[in-house]
Amino acid sequence: MKKNLYLTFLLAVIFHVNLFAQQNWGGGVDNETLHFGFKFQYVAAEYKIQKTAGWRGPFPDPIDGTDMVPAQLISLSSPVSKGFALGFVSDYKLSENTNLRFTPGLVFSDISAIYEFDNPTYSVQKKVQATFVDLPIGFKLKTNRLNNYRAYIIAGAKYSMDIVSKKKKDDSALIPSEKYLKSVPNSLWYEAGLGLDLYFEWFKLSPEIKFSQTTKSVLLDKDRLENPYIAPIDKMFLRNFQFSLFFE
Secondary structure (H helix, E strand, O other), X not given: OHHHHHHHHHHHHXXXXXXXXXXXXXOOHHHOOEEEEEEEEEEEEEEEEEEOOOOOOOOEOOOOOOXXXXXXXXXXXXXXXXXXXXXXXXXXXXXXXEEEEEOOEEEEEOEEEEEEEOOOXXXXXXXXXXXXXXXXXXXXXXXXXXXXXXXXEEEEEEEEEEOOOHHHHOOOOOOHHHOOOOEOOEEEEEEEEEEEEEEOOOOEEEEEEEEEEEOOOOEOXXXXXXXXXXXXXXXXXXXXXXXXXXXX
16 A cells, blocks of 8 residues: 555656756756747749739830830749748747737748740749848737647738849840849738747757748839830739747
């Protein structure tokens, strides 16, 4: 009888110590008012294109009146392009279940638009080379911690600056059929996502998925009349899906 009581007491102590240790996993990061970390991101990006009423063309050259591209459009789309990002995390604790997060990063993602023409049938892919400095800020709303797990949602906004050289956007010397599709260098986005905090002994790992889209059109259309690849587009929004791993 005493042996059974002793064994029961020992198991209870072990369970209590183990539970207490698990509750403090994560290096105590949740107890800090301000903490830091870093992130890795997979980015899938595309353009959301709104076409003009006469998007099929043809689009005449404003100088001599001839067609800039000797065919009509039958399709205009933007395939999903893959990219990646690296960055840092600054997290400020507002309450037990709310944090303010600033997660700046460098994003490498080339986005494309595909133009399909008829007579004869052929396609042209216009790629916009983009390297962004992202400055996101958002509110992280968390559930109560359950052992070494905690779910959360996040919502906020970000400001992005394209740091690609202007030389890669200068097409003034090119003929109309070889001109570029261009986007504005700076943009404001809204974001929303969800994730899961996983607590390990010395750190916290947070896988997260998030959707982002620009609040305004990113089309740089100052040379619309001379560019057959800009002429059929009324507005063009940039949006992406991000899968992130945060280490804190």
